[in-house]
Amino acid sequence: DGGITQSPKYLFRKEGQNVTLSCEQNLNHDAMYWYRQDPGQGLRLIYYSQIVNDFQKGDIAEGYSVSREKKESFPLTVTSAQKNPTAFYLCASSIFGTSGSRSFGAGTRLSVL
Amino acid sequence: AQTVTQSQPEMSVQEAETVTLSCTYDTSESDYYLFWYKQPPSRQMILVIRQEAYKQQNATENRFSVNFQKAAKSFSLKISDSQLGDAAMYFCALGGGADGLTFGKGTHLIIQP
Numbered sequence: 728d729g730g731i732t733q734s735p736k737y738l739f740r741k742e743g744q745n746v747t748l749s750c751e752q753n754l755n756h757d758a759m760y761w762y763r764q765d766p767g768q769g770l771r772l773i774y775y776s777q778i779v780n781d782f783q784k785g786d787i788a789e790g791y792s793v794s795r796e797k798k799e800s801f802p803l804t805v806t807s808a809q810k811n812p813t814a815f816y817l818c819a820s821s822i823f824g825t826s827g828s829r830s831f832g833a834g835t836r837l838s839v840l
Numbered sequence: 841a842q843t844v845t846q847s848q849p850e851m852s853v854q855e856a857e858t859v860t861l862s863c864t865y866d867t868s869e870s871d872y873y874l875f876w877y878k879q880p881p882s883r884q885m886i887l888v889i890r891q892e893a894y895k896q897q898n899a900t901e902n903r904f905s906v907n908f909q910k911a912a913k914s915f916s917l918k919i920s921d922s923q924l925g926d927a928a929m930y931f932c933a934l935g936g937g938a939d940g941l942t943f944g945k946g947t948h949l950i951i952q953p
Contacts, residue, residue, distance in 0.1 A: 772942075
């Protein structure tokens with residue numbers, strides 16, 4: 728079955744540590760996205776990528792970094808510069824240039840130890 | 841900047857009744873799309889319905905329909921014959937192309953048996 732796989736489901740970060748969240752899709756989608764969800768909030772865009780080796784900052788990119796070396800993969804690194812990383816992180820993908828419907832992964836819950 | 845406002849943090853409806861969730865938005869784009877996503881307790885984001893701004897006809901998907909008022913920048917979701925499985929957070933979202941979507945803060949829908 729085609730879909731988006733996020734791993735791990737739960738992740739814990741120690742002070743000063745960088746952690747990487749994985750996102751893999753086998754939908755042959757061109758565009759991929761990372762969103763952050765806090766309690767009582769909607770989803771906020773962190774980074775997005777429309778093609779391999781290219782990505783753009785979203786609304787809350789500070790303290791995060793991404794790479795897009797393969798079409799299928801779009802990992803997100805939460806760096807030590809992100810002072811409040813505890814949140815639910817969702818990865819999504821879409822076919823470039825279509826109506827914009829997004830397919831979402833199941834999410835990763837990141838907590839600080 | 842695009843904005844999406846959901847003014848109802850929580851709504852409650854009796855099973856088998858009809859409920860309407862409100863959403864207003866603002867954008868300077870002439871070509872855009874609007875979406876309603878459902879997020880059940882599993883936190884998986886599920887697309888409920890999509891509306892292209894250039895289409896005057898309101899979108900319908902089984903028990904779900906929208907009332908799209910382009911001039912008023914309003915996009916409400918009507919759920920008919922509410923079922924227990926409809927209980928979830930509902931997010932209104934605005935976007936288009938391959939850029940990230942802008943989400944509202946969500947409405948928590950409770951279904952009373």
